[in-house]
Amino acid sequence: MAPRSISRAAEAGPRIATAHDVARLAGVSQSAVSRAFTAGASISPETRDKVAEAARKLGYRPNLVARSLITRRSHVIGVAMAYLENQFYPRALEALSQAFSTRGYQVMLFTGKPGASSDPMLEEMLRHKVDALVMASASLSSRFDVECQNAGIPVVLMNRRTESRSISSITSDNRQGGALIAAFLAAGGHRHLAFMAGSENSSTSQDREEGFTHALAAHGLGTPRRVVGLYDFDQAAAAMRSLLSAPERPDAVFCANDHMALAAINVARAEFGLEVGREISIVGFDDAGPAAWPVFGLTTYAQPLRAMVEEVVAATCARLSDPTSQAVRTIVPGWLAVRSSARLPPVGLTVRDGLTTWMPPEV
Amino acid sequence: MAPRSISRAAEAGPRIATAHDVARLAGVSQSAVSRAFTAGASISPETRDKVAEAARKLGYRPNLVARSLITRRSHVIGVAMAYLENQFYPRALEALSQAFSTRGYQVMLFTGKPGASSDPMLEEMLRHKVDALVMASASLSSRFDVECQNAGIPVVLMNRRTESRSISSITSDNRQGGALIAAFLAAGGHRHLAFMAGSENSSTSQDREEGFTHALAAHGLGTPRRVVGLYDFDQAAAAMRSLLSAPERPDAVFCANDHMALAAINVARAEFGLEVGREISIVGFDDAGPAAWPVFGLTTYAQPLRAMVEEVVAATCARLSDPTSQAVRTIVPGWLAVRSSARLPPVGLTVRDGLTTWMPPEV
């Protein structure tokens, strides 16, 4: 104790109580204190009470850092997320944080530098000993997979998928969504369609486009014009500008996400004076916050955020409690939120709880 | 070693290399490994190289949990933030995360339950041994202050202030901003003003209102009508509805933040068919993302996000490196971003870099 009290005396402020201090005050062993704070440990009610009382007096709080060193569980989940301008992601983040904290986990946020590789981020995550990784809006390098497997930490992708068999992914039904939008626009009598892609290497954008284009072909409408918005507001605005400046203007544009669709509406209305929903139809994907705002009234494929987050948390916890369990590939169904930004088809609309949706009459 | 290898053998997968393993492979002591990974430690280049080589072979990564246990520095900053629907906050979060990671800190996010007290959140933060706390968009209980002081961890408020002398705060000039908006609206010839408050116990809303009302009085315009939007989109919409349904409709509304101002524009335009900027003026505060979108063109007091975040990080790091240093109370100046949602005054407008601002001709 001597060297300890000396070094302490040199420090400023009162010491933070440790289990040892509590043990001394309660007249029990330090392991008794540990047991008192461990659910399901074998300890008598009397001892537990004595410890609780002493802990209260000293303002004792178990040190989770020390605990994780020995249990090898930090109870911290690394969440990689950037691109928070897109309202979908902050909402997802908030929901993730809440859902995880309900299960006793905290979220450590990794945003990464804008253009940088994800490798330095991975390094930090691993050094901090996160128990698992949730990746949303971040592309992962090939090293990611193998490094995480070596480290034995589960990886769950949200809103994107991967080829790897060891990584779980939760998405909505991107292909089906794209196809539904194609059917919706075809039923609305549109003839000159366009698609605005996100980024080329995004599985999400690819799936939505694939569903869209295939369904379009099935409806006898040719390949849509194609522009790239890179999931960015300004890039999407520029892409929309080029679309509307072309000699043959499309009568409907499907944007790979709402964030770009909102940019498209802005350009169509403010720069080209078009009445969106009458002179041109614009459809998005996500149903992120502003989509439902009256001034936009964006028709969009709604991704069920809460359900997706629940699946992410479930998938993460499943692999945490049984590391040998298989990675899952969950597809959560969404629905078409019909509003005013696209011309309505004559049939197939239904209203429930004030929400309008559309289903193809056939099939 | 015996019990160790036995317990290990029972586990699945390859072990994660420790400094001990690296030391053995490199033929040096374990402390040499530690030094090799500590900047500025006295170690010969040869030893460093040997260690680096062995570490590379084993895929060794220093365990930050173990390190923080002994250094008493987790290099984790707790950030309390909710209300991520308001675009200002996700942007702030992203900027905070990036700025902190530049200085070697990671952000642990605490969102708290929607309506709950902040006390359970505080408990978690303290147990996780965060080095400091940044509080944005969360109200703190009275316990907060004293508990954090006991624990010796600095608290920095962003976008709100407090009476406590031990807590730092970074805000923009809320009073001055409110006053500037009052002058701007007065100069624009408005006569029937209204103010939409955030929540009553928010220092930010109070300061903006105070600056606004006082300046209004100075311009010979009486006390503005007052509604409360609680910083919530739907509540703000309802408040706007009541404002516009009243017999004497205001000709200008100043909303305590952009999020509510956007709701107000939605209601004015979609429900009352008003041309915003001509038939009614709406002004916000923040200059969060969508404010600049053409369909809104929101005139607003711009809070300099990057500068505020830099100040938050600087204040945090300052107290971290010198715990005896005083808490700061920093007010970062902003500027009036003039767009189309409010009628323009005849004089005082200036344009620079494509951005329009306004300064009162007098003073």
Added chain:
DNA sequence: TTGAAAGCGCTAACAT
């Protein structure tokens, strides 16, 4: 049920 003892992976004196 309880306490003693070992040790999680690392840093930091201290001695050499």
Added chain:
DNA sequence: ATGTTAGCGCTTTCAA
């Protein structure tokens, strides 16, 4: 410059 040693605050055998 390097190795030895003593912990950081906790959980977890192991005996009693």
